[in-house]
Amino acid sequence: MSRRKTERLLGLVVCLLSTRRALTAAQIRDAVPGYPDSFDAFKRMFERDKEELRELGIPLETELASPGDEDAGYRIQREAYELPEITLEPDEAAVLGLAARVWHRAELAGAAAGALLKLRAAGIDAEDAEDATQAGIEPRVRTGEASFGPLWEAVMERRPVTFEYRAAGRAGPQQRRLEPWGVVNRHGRWYVAGHDRDRDGVRVFRLSRIEGPVSFSGPPGSVAVPPGTDVRELVRDWDSRPPSHRTAVLRVRAGAGHGLRRGAVSVRPDGDGWDNVQVTFHELGWFADYLASFGVDVIALDPPDLREAVIRRLKGVPQ
Amino acid sequence: MTGSGAQTGTQRLQRLLALVPYVVSREAVGLAETAAAFGVTERELVDDLNMLWCVELRAPDPYCPIDLSYEGGEIVVSQAESIGRPLRLGVDEASALLVALRMLAEVVPSGSAALTRTIAKLEAAAGEAAAVSAQVQVQVDKGHASDVLRSAQDAVKRGRRIHLRYYVPGRDEATERDVDPMRVLVVEGRTYLEGWCRRADGVRLFRLDRVLGMEVLDVPREVPPGAEPVDVDAGLFRPSPADVSVVLELRPGGHWVAEYYPCESVQRNGDELLVSLRTPDTRWVRRLALRLGEDGRVVAPAGLAAQISRDAAAALAQYAS
Numbered sequence: 001m002s003r004r005k006t007e008r009l010l011g012l013v014v015c016l017l018s019t020r021r022a023l024t025a026a027q028i029r030d031a032v033p034g035y036p037d038s039f040d041a042f043k044r045m046f047e048r049d050k051e052e053l054r055e056l057g058i059p060l061e062t063e064l065a066s067p068g069d070e071d072a073g074y075r076i077q078r079e080a081y082e083l084p085e086i087t088l089e090p091d092e093a094a095v096l097g098l099a100a101r102v103w104h105r106a107e108l109a110g111a112a113a114g115a116l117l118k119l120r121a122a123g124i125d126a127e128d129a130e131d132a133t134q135a136g137i138e139p140r141v142r143t144g145e146a147s148f149g150p151l152w153e154a155v156m157e158r159r160p161v162t163f164e165y166r167a168a169g170r171a172g173p174q175q176r177r178l179e180p181w182g183v184v185n186r187h188g189r190w191y192v193a194g195h196d197r198d199r200d201g202v203r204v205f206r207l208s209r210i211e212g213p214v215s216f217s218g219p220p221g222s223v224a225v226p227p228g229t230d231v232r233e234l235v236r237d238w239d240s241r242p243p244s245h246r247t248a249v250l251r252v253r254a255g256a257g258h259g260l261r262r263g264a265v266s267v268r269p270d271g272d273g274w275d276n277v278q279v280t281f282h283e284l285g286w287f288a289d290y291l292a293s294f295g296v297d298v299i300a301l302d303p304p305d306l307r308e309a310v311i312r313r314l315k316g317v318p319q
Numbered sequence: 320m321t322g323s324g325a326q327t328g329t330q331r332l333q334r335l336l337a338l339v340p341y342v343v344s345r346e347a348v349g350l351a352e353t354a355a356a357f358g359v360t361e362r363e364l365v366d367d368l369n370m371l372w373c374v375e376l377r378a379p380d381p382y383c384p385i386d387l388s389y390e391g392g393e394i395v396v397s398q399a400e401s402i403g404r405p406l407r408l409g410v411d412e413a414s415a416l417l418v419a420l421r422m423l424a425e426v427v428p429s430g431s432a433a434l435t436r437t438i439a440k441l442e443a444a445a446g447e448a449a450a451v452s453a454q455v456q457v458q459v460d461k462g463h464a465s466d467v468l469r470s471a472q473d474a475v476k477r478g479r480r481i482h483l484r485y486y487v488p489g490r491d492e493a494t495e496r497d498v499d500p501m502r503v504l505v506v507e508g509r510t511y512l513e514g515w516c517r518r519a520d521g522v523r524l525f526r527l528d529r530v531l532g533m534e535v536l537d538v539p540r541e542v543p544p545g546a547e548p549v550d551v552d553a554g555l556f557r558p559s560p561a562d563v564s565v566v567l568e569l570r571p572g573g574h575w576v577a578e579y580y581p582c583e584s585v586q587r588n589g590d591e592l593l594v595s596l597r598t599p600d601t602r603w604v605r606r607l608a609l610r611l612g613e614d615g616r617v618v619a620p621a622g623l624a625a626q627i628s629r630d631a632a633a634a635l636a637q638y639a640s
Contacts, residue, residue, distance in 0.1 A: 030377060031377055123340075311635065318628070
């Protein structure tokens with residue numbers, strides 16, 4: 001943006017905010033310096049300027065200048081433009097500074113900085129990002145996935161999206177059409193949940209498995225999130241395992257198997273430098289693989305199907 | 320975002336609109352302080368102030384709506400007209416802060432009252448723009464006892480040494496060590512203590528959910544001056560050139576490995592993935608290979624592959640008896 005354009009847009013904002021009545025395009029051209037004399041050239045430039053101001057979140061309204069007048073009028077309502085009064089106590093300002101740090105160098109760093117700028121302008125002395133270490137805690141969320149930006153935008157603007165998705169265990173990616181309801185970070189990974197138009201049901205996708213670009217496939221406001229939707233719960237249901245319901249009996253070498261011992265139901269000495277350890281598990285395959293990883297330090301005794309699964313896993317190791 | 324060199328005009332316009340209310344809300348404020356707050360040089364700031372002062376409306380009657388001065392290094396706005404208040408928060412701006420604040424409210428046991436108050440005030444000020452923010456959430460695992468986090472924060476703040484009993488799953492070991500704490504980090508959905516480990520003589524990260532016991536000692540911490548904090552934005556686990564390079568071939572049942580561990584490269588070959596990663600300690604790879612069974616094969620180094628075959632044979636032998 002050139003300096004002249006910045007000056008013109010600044011003048012336009014001030015002009016439309018100060019006017020009590022809506023102004024016609026011609027009145028605006030007369031009042032704001034920097035517009036060309038030719039009316040057609042002015043109209044084109046004015047259209048682009050309006051668009052830019054709206055993209056900045058400035059509520060530029062179009063209305064009829066006066067009854068019977070066909071010419072549209074423009075103005076910015078103060079109440080719609082101005083940030084309402086907000087004051088923060090010092091401890092509140094401190095956590096605000098900490099919150100802005102969360103997105104440091106991530107996709108939303110710019111949005112957080114923009115918010116902080118406006119709040120500072122409202123008189124709040126939020127701590128600067130660089131000296132907030134005295135809180136003793138350094139929170140960060142990373143948004144490394146390329147699909148995060150467009151999906152965040154889609155959720156903010158309620159727009160449907162299309163993307164290529166490589167599901168677990170599948171060789172090739174498939175196109176998916178989604179009405180995104182929300183984006184959730186769980187265990188440090190990003191997920192998007194919403195209504196899958198092709199499957200006609202609720203689906204959850206992992207952002208790291210989205211390949212290529214995410215494109216918008218509908219206008220802003222065209223996605224309706226069902227009332228009471230808890231996106232976090234959707235992702236949790238998709239991601240989590242059912243509660244433990246079976247009990248395994250294991251022989252665990254003394255001094256080994258700490259991960260198993262931590263969640264054990266019981267641990268009893270079993271002679272010869274071994275312990276008898278009982279733990280609950282839910283999914284046989286996953287648990288058998290986990291037990292195999294302990295090698296000679298763990299022997300699965302019971303139930304028999306678990307024991308067999310561990311033996312099968314160990315036999316599968318390439319020789 | 321605050322670097323002035325690559326400022327776009329849009330960012331400059333946002334800054335200009337924030338500048339007048341910034342000064343108005345403080346009545347008068349120094350040039351240097353304001354420049355620092357906006358992340359610009361004093362020269363750039365003066366240029367901004369001049370541009371604001373020069374705003375002119377020509378019709379119906381010509382007038383200059385903004386009057387200000389910065390004589391003696393102090394900015395005073397005597398007439399702000401219509402731009403005396405900042406612009407409302409945009410949806411993405413309000414959401415960026417609210418999502419982060421709600422995440423912090425989950426993590427920080429102390430100070431959560433301030434968080435709750437701040438969230439309420441921000442929601443009120445943002446109005447409609449806050450509505451969508453609930454659709455984005457960052458969840459932090461709470462696998463650790465809350466007193467562990469409190470002790471860690473306390474030790475960081477008071478600069479005390481910590482004695483740690485810590486579980487290392489890759490080696491299935493419970494370890495004992497003294498750590499001089501540097502920071503508590505919340506990264507990738509987990510909470511860590513960063514500190515100078517006196518056992519390893521280096522900066523280490525400890526996941527709080529793997530802490531078996533933590534004792535804050537009555538000893539001041541001694542972090543060596545050269546101790547570099549981990550650059551969390553570059554990723555928590557970065558390989559060193561001295562590490563061993565391991566190549567794994569994964570069948571579909573083992574593809575999760577490529578997502579779970581930081582890999583240097585991932586190549587697709589039909590249904591199989593060929594991944595390579597670097598590690599200073601291959602003991603966890605031996606355990607991983609047993610876990611993968613037929614779904615994974617260590618291609619290199621050859622010595623490691625042979626060791627894994629022996630590990631599997633030894634484990635199986637125990638079932639034969």
